Amino acid sequence: xxxxxxxxxxxxxxxxxxxxxxxxxxxxxxxxxxxxxxxxxxxxxxxxxxxxxxxxxxxxxxxxxxxxxxxxxxxxxxxxxxxxxxxxxxxxxxxxxxxxxxxxxxxxxxxxxxxxxxxxxxxxxxxxxxxxxxxxxxxxxxxxxxxxxxxxxxxx
Amino acid sequence: xxxxxxxxxxxxxxxxxxxxxxxxxxxxxxxxxxxxxxxxxxxxxxxxxxxxxxxxxxxxxxxxxxxxxxxxxxxxxxxxxxxxxxxxxxxxxxxxxxxxxxxxxxxxxxxxxxxxxxxxxxxxxxxxxxxxxxxxxxxxxxxxxxxxxxxxxxxxxx
Numbered sequence: 001x002x003x004x005x006x007x008x009x010x011x012x013x014x015x016x017x018x019x020x021x022x023x024x025x026x027x028x029x030x031x032x033x034x035x036x037x038x039x040x041x042x043x044x045x046x047x048x049x050x051x052x053x054x055x056x057x058x059x060x061x062x063x064x065x066x067x068x069x070x071x072x073x074x075x076x077x078x079x080x081x082x083x084x085x086x087x088x089x090x091x092x093x094x095x096x097x098x099x100x101x102x103x104x105x106x107x108x109x110x111x112x113x114x115x116x117x118x119x120x121x122x123x124x125x126x127x128x129x130x131x132x133x134x135x136x137x138x139x140x141x142x143x144x145x146x147x148x149x150x151x152x153x154x155x156x
Numbered sequence: 157x158x159x160x161x162x163x164x165x166x167x168x169x170x171x172x173x174x175x176x177x178x179x180x181x182x183x184x185x186x187x188x189x190x191x192x193x194x195x196x197x198x199x200x201x202x203x204x205x206x207x208x209x210x211x212x213x214x215x216x217x218x219x220x221x222x223x224x225x226x227x228x229x230x231x232x233x234x235x236x237x238x239x240x241x242x243x244x245x246x247x248x249x250x251x252x253x254x255x256x257x258x259x260x261x262x263x264x265x266x267x268x269x270x271x272x273x274x275x276x277x278x279x280x281x282x283x284x285x286x287x288x289x290x291x292x293x294x295x296x297x298x299x300x301x302x303x304x305x306x307x308x309x310x311x312x313x314x
Binding site for chain 1: 207208209210212230231232233261262263264265266297300301302304
């Protein structure tokens with residue numbers, strides 16, 4: 001199956017319901033989540049971006065609305081660390097096994113602590129990267145929390 | 157104060173659902189079943205539990221019990237009950253009136269499949285004397301909940 005990614009395989013294995021949504025990815029356009037929201041005709045508040053960061057120098061993952069900026073202090077607090085900063089893109093690719101623009105929180109090569117912005121809990125569905133550029137997953141926020149064992153906290 | 161948050165939530169999301177308040181206690185499953193005149197299973201109880209570091213709400217039928225093993229398999233860790241004073245702070249609802257609507261902090265909500273045995277169930281509505289009547293699917297949709305299987309099988313006694 002061309003649509004299979006480590007992310008979809010992880011969700012299938014966990015029995016988590018989701019739907020796949022493809023759009024035409026424009027390379028070099030920066031804001032992946034915003035572009036996805038626009039292409040899918042969805043509000044940026046329900047299309048989330050997946051960011052790789054370092055909390056006290058340990059790799060972590062942050063999931064925030066595509067139109068928001070992650071507050072590093074809040075991310076650190078949520079994961080019980082003192083400080084957090086963005087991870088260099090090359091490290092993010094190596095650590096997750098995904099390409100920039102196609103980093104999904106699901107099915108990453110190595111399991112890292114994950115925090116998701118609390119605003120997700122108010123959405124009936126959220127979109128998360130499907131593990132490939134131009135591929136988004138739509139699922140119930142509580143299902144994402146369950147499948148990721150994510151911490152729910154204000155991150156923006 | 158807190159029934160108001162549920163009232164405001166329902167008014168915005170489901171204006172057709174009315175809060176039932178008969179003045180008598182619906183704080184425990186047994187009291188709620190007696191007050192509402194329905195079988196205990198139909199009372200949808202909302203449990204506040206800690207899974208690892210994350211607090212979640214699990215809504216189950218009134219006569220069901222959480223199974224540690226099933227919870228661990230569904231959510232990744234054993235469930236630990238949250239102290240009553242923390243429940244009030246996190247949900248904004250007093251113990252006996254906790255429901256997955258109008259929460260003080262956004263929490264992930266899970267509905268146990270056992271609720272689907274009924275056409276309609278009765279979760280609380282933010283106070284120890286109030287409840288709402290709702291279909292299990294509507295309850296899950298309004299609470300943005302995900303369906304899981306985490307309760308011991310209920311043995312019917314009649």
